[in-house]
Amino acid sequence: MNAPAFAPAADRRNALDRAHIGDIEGALGTVRAFDTGPRVTSRRKLATLLAVLGPGVVVMVADHDAGTISVFAQAGQNHGMRLLWVLLVLCPALYVTQEMVARLGAVTGSGHARLTLERFGKLWCAFSLGDLMILNLATLVTEFIGVALALSYFGVPRYVSAPAAAILLVAMTATGSFRRWERAMCVMIAANLTLIPLAVTSHPRAASVAAGFVPAVGNGAAGSTVLLLVALVGTTIAPWQLFFQQSNVVDKRITPRWLRYERADTAIGAVMFAACAGAVLILSATVAAAAGPHRPFTDAGAVAHAIGAHLGVGAGGVFAIALLNASLLGAGAVSLSGSYAIAEVFGVKHSLHRRVGDARAFHASFAAIVALAAGVVLVPGLPLGALTTLVQALAGILLPSTLVLLLILCNDEQLLGPLTNGRALNAVGAVVVGSVLALSTLLTLTTVLPRMPFAIALAVTLALLLAAGVVLGASNVRHRRPPRAGASLTPWQRQTWTAPMLELVAPATPTRPRLLALALLRAYVALIAGLLLLKLAGVLPG
């Protein structure tokens, strides 16, 4: 027989919402659902890339939000260019983690929250979803603070700017057209990128910029620098991004056929992020150096005024507009990640393709969390700076669990088949997760037990991490994987491999590495939560 061999194709694809099946309707192009033929000419390849371009770029540039600008500006002001090298590490780390969720989304057709529920059960799902919502609300508040700071540069009071921003965000999301939403995002991304020419026009010293890319630690005590490093990592790699990109890839109807293009999208986004964040750091460092004697960092609004004072009012205005855009873009993506997650878990319609009346719970949860965050910002006497720090710290603590679960999911052969993580990718992923874990643990130890000498905290963290790494590594090396599911597939079948319907997938095999990783994660969460609770209860000395 010579009938065409159909892979478990797009038509039999698992979907939680019918709107997730169909043509890719991107801001910059369309790919019809049936148009899966080879892309031979470079023109066709480019057209496909432009159509697929979106989730990766949006998530990365949205990641460069109010909190990120504030932390990178702080790094520039307090340490000059000395911490620029961090970006060289963060950019690939971002790509590795985001590529994993993009792959999970394309292959399983399911968002991250739903997948957590299906593969790890109710408890982990409730934990992740609860974390996500608390963190999202806190992050959203920082975004609205960013909006308020940016518009106060132009003399707009926050009682006007915060509600206006909330209304704009809801209007942008509730259009009932994925393409319109993505176009709005593209405009904001473009506005965000104006930071790069702005940084160039500030005439930074080329030699000091180049020196910044050599790994070194900044001024001052090691402890405070580590806290700043944790904040840098914590704002850059955040749980909402993982949830957002996976759901958005699904909603954009990207199938494994387009995974290669989605990877390019993610890589382009990661570079854009590094460029924007680097621009902020350089700008802030240059302006701080020009201002003479060192002043402590206050907020991003003060940076706009400092830029206005040294490069002209126009430049300050450009920075303020970029800050406004970054905050709005971040707010849109962060709240969307929450709405996607809630609707996925509860099994109600969730798609940007749907109008308000057609997916009420999805759009209502978006509007509710945006309104709540905008309301919090209007509370008088809110300690804004402290809140930003709290968000970063909280994210740094809660992030590791999300990352560990992600790594386990990406080793689930029943879901990913031939697209499961290989050993090399697992090794890179383990390094990324391990570093985030180390920084988070260090942060918790130094905040909860401030009298502990820094060197001891560092030693304890490294010892714990090393022990966990050795145990896990040993079990992984001893664990023989069954021959990979894709061994007998043709290249085309491997490229278009799609996970079966979630309800038909057998429960995850309880392999030893999986059980061990979950047990260690449980111990970690219990330890950190216990320490924080003791601290809050006032048992531990502060």
Added chain:
Amino acid sequence: MIRSVPPLPAATAERIADTMFALSTPSRLQILVCLRPEARTVSEIVAAVGMEQSAVSHQLRVLRDHSVVSMRRVGRTRRYALSNDHVGALIDDALEHIRALERSRARERSEAQAG
């Protein structure tokens, strides 16, 4: 002469497709068939279908979100039922369609063996 059929309005086609999506997984069909004769509670459905309670609840939410199944509170119990007779007819017709296909295939096979 070719009889002209007026095209379905796009919005209607979307709504029908959404309804059909609700009928598009084996577990949801099991639940619908179980609800075909009468309204039932979740625990009755769980017992009849042999799926986990959480899975049944999830699929019931999907079915309700697509207005295929409705829920009514009677005292403290919640009873689920097909939204109307048309849903029942859809399931019946789908079943009949499959049976008709199988019958004609069986006939073809026996004819091929005989001939």
